[in-house]
Amino acid sequence: MSTANMIKANLDWANLGFQYRDTGWRYRAKLTDGVWHEEANPTKDMVISEGSQAINYGQQCFEGMKAYTTINGDVVVFRPDMNFARLNQSAARLLMDPIPEEIFMGGLQKLIDHNLAYVPPYGHGASLYIRPLYIGIGDNLGLKPASEYIFTIYCSPVGPYYKNGFKPISLMVSSYDRAAPHGTGNVKVGGNYAAGLIASREAKNAGFDDAIFLDAATRRYIDEAGTSNFFGITADGTLVTPASSSILESITRISLTEVALFLGMNVESRPVALEELGTFVEAGCCGTAAVVTPIGKITSGDRSWTFGDGINAGAQVKKLYDTLIDIQNGKEPAFARWLTKMG
Structure with missing residues (x-):
C-alpha cells in the first residue's frame, strides 16, 4: 500500500545531518552450528565474547543501502540485490559463511516494515540509511574463521553526507x-x-x-x-x-x-x-x-x-x-x- 499518508517521526526532515539515530527496531539473526536463528526485537547493544574474531582479527563486513519515499508514496530500496551479492563477496573473502537470500531480503523487509515512520517523506532530500553488518563471534583465540556469526541490519534517517550538501x-x-x-x-x-x-x-x-x-x-x-x-x-x-x-x-x-x-x-x-x-x-x-x-x-x-x-x-x-x-x-x-x- 502507499505510505504517503503515514504518520512520520517528528524530525526536521529537510535539515538532517549524516549521523546515527536509534529508530528502536533492527533485524538480527545468529548462525550457530550451521543453522540460522532470528532474534526477536533485539536492542541496539550486542553482547559478544571477548574472543570474537570480529574484534580481535577484523572478521567482519558490511553494506550501505538507502530507502526512499517515491513521488507516488511508495517506500523503495535502491538495488538491494547488488548489496546482497556484494556482502557475500566480502564474506567469502574473509572465509565467512554465506548469508542466505531469505535472511538478507527477509530481514530487510522486516526492518522496513518496523521503521516506516523513519523513511523520510518525499521531497526533503533525505533518505533512510540502512546498514547490514556481518560479524564473526564466539570463544576463539587462534587466527581462524569464527565458530559463530551474527548478521544484523539497522537503519537511521539521514541527510547529505557532506554538511554543505550538493556543493563542490x-x-x-x-x-x-x-x-x-x-x-x-x-x-x-x-x-x-x-x-x-x-x-x-x-x-x-x-x-x-x-x-x-x-x-x-x-x-x-x-x-x-x-x-x-x-x-x-x-x-x-x-x-x-x-x-x-x-x-x-x-x-x-x-x-x-x-x-x-x-x-x-x-x-x-x-x-x-x-x-x-x-x-x-x-x-x-x-x-x-x-x-x-x-x-x-x-x-x-x-x-x-x-x-x-x-x-x-x-x-x-x-x-x-x-x-x-x-x-x-x-x-x-x-x-x-x-x-x-x-x-
Missing part, C-alpha cells in the same frame, strides 16, 4: 595507502575504513573535506576517496572511472555509468594517472552515502587541480546527480527495475 568539495592526496594490491580493497570490510581514518583527519586538519588515495604499488594512479569512488569528465563529455583491483565495486558508480550512457555520454573504465587530472573539466565522487558529490579541487603537495570554477557544481555532474535522484525518487521509468518496493 576539496580533496587532499594522502601520503598513506588505502589498500594493497591483492588485498581487501575491493571488498567492503571495516579494516579498510579504519586504516583511512588518519588520512581523513590529516586532510580535514589541513582545511580539506577529505582525503583521496593513490594506488599503493606505484603511487601514480587515483584509487578512490576516503568514502567514495572518483570519476572525471573530459571536455568531450566522457565519464572516466578508475580501474583497479583494489577499488571497491561501488554500486552507485556502476549505476552512474549506466546513467551516463542513458544521457548520451561516453564511458571509460581505466587507470587514471594523477597527472591526468588536468584533462578533466569536471570531477566528482560517488557512493551510497555521498550519492554524487562534485569535486572543486584536488591538491597534492604544492600542486592543485581545479574542476570548473571550483565553486559551483559543473553542468554534467549536476545532470548525473539529478538523474540519479530522479531514479531513486521513482521519477524515471526507464530505471524502475532498480527500485524494490517494500512499503
